[in-house]
Amino acid sequence: MGIDSKYLYSAGAEEKSYRSGELIFAEGGQSSFYFQVIEGKVKLCNQNSDRKEFLQDIIIAGKCFGESSLFNDKEYRMDAVALEDCVILKLARINFVGMLETYPKLYEKFCSLLCERTYYQSVMLHANSLLKPADRIVGLMEYLKSTERDQEKFSFKIPFTRQQMANLTGICVETAIRTLKKMEKDAVVEIRDHKIFF
DNA sequence: CCATTAAAGTTGC
DNA sequence: GCAACTTTAATGG
8 A cells, every 4th residue: 555645645646537548657657746546547568569468467456556667866767657547646755755754654655665566567577577478467456355355276266357366467368368268177266257266 | 127338358460 | 369149137118
């Protein structure tokens, strides 16, 4: 999760609404804001040269994005696009830094948040370096489920479409579908009412 | 509630 | 991996 929004508001964060599909920032742009989703979902992705997309992450309400380059003056390495109608808090870098200085406790929060992203990226990098599609999908699902309380088998409903899972793991939808069906047969996942349980 | 249509999922090639 | 086909979800009466 991100930072308690009351701190963001008091530091001068502003709410901004985006329509579904609207670009929030683009690859190559300069980063100068901390973003946090209040309502809706945002995708972080790269547009492939052959107009396929690679999905880096999907940011749900309460989570933040764009924070990785707040302190290094680098350009964004991905696009951020609203997946549905969104309300997003934007806080300018200078005010964000001021906020951290006013509330040193938030440094700790911010660090843990950065580390969570680093951890996610290393898990996904490893999973996606595997050759077999099934291993990539399992890697993704294991990470997603690791943040859940309930670790019972087949208790976790995958919150993504097959298309999204494919784009997160760099395989194509058809492969994802065929692989998931095989995994169902092998009792790795359960498919109930078209939804995937892991 | 049903009809329409867009989006997601499926399958053969 | 495309394209044709099927199913589900969303929208509007």
